Amino acid sequence: MIRIDGRKFDQIRDVKITRNFTKYAEGSVLIEMGETKVLCTASIEEKVPPFLRNTGTGWINAEYSMLPRSTQQRKVRDSSKGKIDGRSQEIQRLIGRAIRSVVDLNKLGERTIWVDCDVIQADGGTRTASITGAFVAVAEAIYKLYSDGLIKKMPIQNFVSAISVGIVNDECLLDICYAEDSNAQVDMNIIMTDRCEFVEVQGTGEERPFSRKDLNKLLELGEKGNKELIRIQRAALGKIADEILGMD
Numbered sequence: 001m002i003r004i005d006g007r008k009f010d011q012i013r014d015v016k017i018t019r020n021f022t023k024y025a026e027g028s029v030l031i032e033m034g035e036t037k038v039l040c041t042a043s044i045e046e047k048v049p050p051f052l053r054n055t056g057t058g059w060i061n062a063e064y065s066m067l068p069r070s071t072q073q074r075k076v077r078d079s080s081k082g083k084i085d086g087r088s089q090e091i092q093r094l095i096g097r098a099i100r101s102v103v104d105l106n107k108l109g110e111r112t113i114w115v116d117c118d119v120i121q122a123d124g125g126t127r128t129a130s131i132t133g134a135f136v137a138v139a140e141a142i143y144k145l146y147s148d149g150l151i152k153k154m155p156i157q158n159f160v161s162a163i164s165v166g167i168v169n170d171e172c173l174l175d176i177c178y179a180e181d182s183n184a185q186v187d188m189n190i191i192m193t194d195r196c197e198f199v200e201v202q203g204t205g206e207e208r209p210f211s212r213k214d215l216n217k218l219l220e221l222g223e224k225g226n227k228e229l230i231r232i233q234r235a236a237l238g239k240i241a242d243e244i245l246g247m248d
């Protein structure tokens, strides 16, 4: 079956990672996955939350937001309602967990990295694109600390990326776009490291409970997609990637 945008069932959208996209943040990346576009920045703050003070350990915090006109109908800004909606809260916690899972916070020292993921244009998979882009922004920011001599040992232990998969019209598909997402019987977000280990799997069969066989198929698609994304992250990071992988 040919998909709505002409892709094969196991084909990811065109991915583009642009580094140094904005000027002020220590790490700044625009990630584009098809029509989904997210700006991910990583900012260093030389202090930690109270629960980590005097422990020598660092922290990574993530925030996620959709710009009002990132969606087909204008969406009211979280900040204008005075509180963050449940979906954004869930997504920002997911991004934080994913990035922390591959960083040794002891080696980071007592400082915080603020990860900000702002969706410029949404066409499905904004949380997974956020994670994939945020990793590159964080790697850039950490590398800056490392090359400035502020940290002695590289805190990044692995690469991490994320991709969505789903079942649409009873077919398992990789990297679902919004048109597919809105008809999906099952949808799942798979977060993995470069060692093909899972960091998190979020899956819902609200429209159609799914079998173990389906689950295996979806995981296999997720692994294929994440391998491709990590290759793209490595290419985007160039010599930083070599240093991350070659150092401890």
Ligand code: UDP
Pocket (backbone or CB within 6 Å): 071, 072, 073, 075, 087, 122, 123, 124, 125, 126, 127, 128, 164, 178, 181
């Ligand atoms: N979406 C939207 N408005 C919203 C939330 C979602 O238009 O308030 C669209 C958007 O294209 C998004 C897609 O629905 O990418 C799927 O949303 P979901 O909550 O599954 O998160 P995502 O797949 O973006 O991580």
